[in-house]
Amino acid sequence: MVYSKRVDGRKFDELREIEAKVGVVKSADGSAMFKIGDTIAIAAVRGPRDLYPKFMQNPKKGILRCNYNMMSFSVDERIRPGPSRRSKEIGLVTENALLPALNLEEFPNAVVDVFIEIIQADAGTRCAGICAASLALADAGIPMKDIVCAISVGKVGGKILTDLNKKEEDYEDGSSDMPVAMLPRKNEISLLQLDGEMKQEDIDECLKLAIKACQKISEIQRNALMEKYQTNQIDDQVDKENQDG
Amino acid sequence: MGLIIKEREFVIPGDVIAEGIDYLPGNGVYRDGNQLIAQQIGIVNLDNRLIKLVLLTGAYRPKIGDIVIGQIVNMGFNGWTLDIGFSNLAMLSVRDATSDFIDKKADLSRYYDFDDYIVAKVLNISKSNLIDLTMKGHGLMRLKEGIIIDVSPSKVPRIIGKQGSMITMLKNLSNCEISVGQNGKVWIDGGNTGKIIEAIKLIEKESHIPGLTEKIEKMLGGK
Numbered sequence: 001m002v003y004s005k006r007v008d009g010r011k012f013d014e015l016r017e018i019e020a021k022v023g024v025v026k027s028a029d030g031s032a033m034f035k036i037g038d039t040i041a042i043a044a045v046r047g048p049r050d051l052y053p054k055f056m057q058n059p060k061k062g063i064l065r066c067n068y069n070m071m072s073f074s075v076d077e078r079i080r081p082g083p084s085r086r087s088k089e090i091g092l093v094t095e096n097a098l099l100p101a102l103n104l105e106e107f108p109n110a111v112v113d114v115f116i117e118i119i120q121a122d123a124g125t126r127c128a129g130i131c132a133a134s135l136a137l138a139d140a141g142i143p144m145k146d147i148v149c150a151i152s153v154g155k156v157g158g159k160i161l162t163d164l165n166k167k168e169e170d171y172e173d174g175s176s177d178m179p180v181a182m183l184p185r186k187n188e189i190s191l192l193q194l195d196g197e198m199k200q201e202d203i204d205e206c207l208k209l210a211i212k213a214c215q216k217i218s219e220i221q222r223n224a225l226m227e228k229y230q231t232n233q234i235d236d237q238v239d240k241e242n243q244d245g
Numbered sequence: 246m247g248l249i250i251k252e253r254e255f256v257i258p259g260d261v262i263a264e265g266i267d268y269l270p271g272n273g274v275y276r277d278g279n280q281l282i283a284q285q286i287g288i289v290n291l292d293n294r295l296i297k298l299v300l301l302t303g304a305y306r307p308k309i310g311d312i313v314i315g316q317i318v319n320m321g322f323n324g325w326t327l328d329i330g331f332s333n334l335a336m337l338s339v340r341d342a343t344s345d346f347i348d349k350k351a352d353l354s355r356y357y358d359f360d361d362y363i364v365a366k367v368l369n370i371s372k373s374n375l376i377d378l379t380m381k382g383h384g385l386m387r388l389k390e391g392i393i394i395d396v397s398p399s400k401v402p403r404i405i406g407k408q409g410s411m412i413t414m415l416k417n418l419s420n421c422e423i424s425v426g427q428n429g430k431v432w433i434d435g436g437n438t439g440k441i442i443e444a445i446k447l448i449e450k451e452s453h454i455p456g457l458t459e460k461i462e463k464m465l466g467g468k
Contacts, residue, residue: 029304048304048332059373062332101258103275103284106306108373110332138258141303143273143284146259185259185282225257229286229301 003157020224030140034132038122043132062107097191150181271297314426391434398429
């Protein structure tokens with residue numbers, strides 16, 4: 001059976017509705033919410049702060065720790081709260097996806113903690129988590145080369161498409177999905193995973209779609225940051241100048 | 246070639262500010278080959294050929310000469326260790342703490358004890374973020390009374406105001422003693438403390454709204 005029409009009526013290269021908001025967790029140094037379709041991720045950043053136990057400290061540069069967690073009510077059937085094999089792995093790949101974008105040389109012996117909570121899941125949670133985390137890191141003022149954005153692309157029933165939802169991921173006649181994270185300025189890939197089977201040509205095709213989608217997400221992330229910060233730009237500028245002088 | 250984003254414009258990490266070798270990267274900017282790229286959220290500020298950012302967010306990062314308010318967290322043989330709201334602790338050595346003679350065997354807690362707050366100046370910062378403080382300077386002291394509140398370090402310039410206008414007004418209208426640390430700690434003593442805290446919280450919240458000075462003046466019962 002050929003997958004000729006998507007379950008939610010989207011075009012094959014169309015993203016779900018995206019909403020991003022910066023500064024949602026007041027107690028954190030930086031935070032962000034990223035919503036794509038029915039998947040919602042909240043990321044909070046704490047640090048740079050002292051790192052203990054001391055043997056983990058790196059005197060050359062700061063380290064990044066990512067914690068990915070799915071709320072027990074985020075999926076249809078309750079999942080057991082607390083760390084699992086899956087969440088540990090996703091935390092690790094998130095860390096590796098974000099690290100190429102960060103400049104942590106200025107924070108030797110310190111740690112930057114990123115906590116990602118998935119409060120509602122409908123496929124693509126690690127991508128939503130990475131998008132939220134990079135916004136939160138920018139909000140916390142960590143020096144970054146670029147804002148990382150991520151999207152899942154895949155092949156469902158012989159068709160190549162962008163941003164799979166849960167129904168498409170579980171499609172019975174074969175479905176493979178490929179989460180991709182990117183540094184959009186130079187289109188550098190920092191995360192590439194594949195669940196399922198795909199031909200070489202299909203992967204090339206998927207990556208093209210991913211680049212296109214990431215540019216769109218990057219635009220949304222920029223708007224979210226602007227919304228929080230642009231209002232008070234001129235006043236702060238004037239004050240700072242006067243203080244320096 | 247040249248400047249791509251104009252001065253005083255808002256940038257986010259990854260924005261290309263300038264191309265070519267005509268400009269130099271300053272605070273919050275880095276060079277990648279031919280391009281100068283922002284690495285933090287801020288506003289572009291041009292100083293001749295140096296491009297730097299006025300940061301809009303971020304934790305406190307000490308600079309040499311900053312006045313900070315810190316808390317004693319540890320004591321050693323040759324000095325004290327202080328928490329100044331940075332990822333690394335700061336050091337205050339006996340030599341920089343006082344001009345009095347301190348005997349080698351003296352009990353350092355007689356000068357500054359655990360949990361004491363002091364106003365100090367950043368003397369030096371090493372590459373690996375070791376920070377040296379000094380107590381030698383105008384207005385540097387141990388805080389014996391009063392209360393300390395936290396504000397966002399990026400809002401400190403607003404609390405101080407243009408050439409110290411805001412802080413002077415706060416002091417005059419309330420008869421309080423106020424000391425603002427660059428690390429986002431504000432010490433208030435005497436007078437109508439509650440009202441000042443309210444005013445500072447308002448400054449922090451509405452820092453971007455014009456006419457704030459008048460509003461605060463009104464709030465504190467000035468003309």
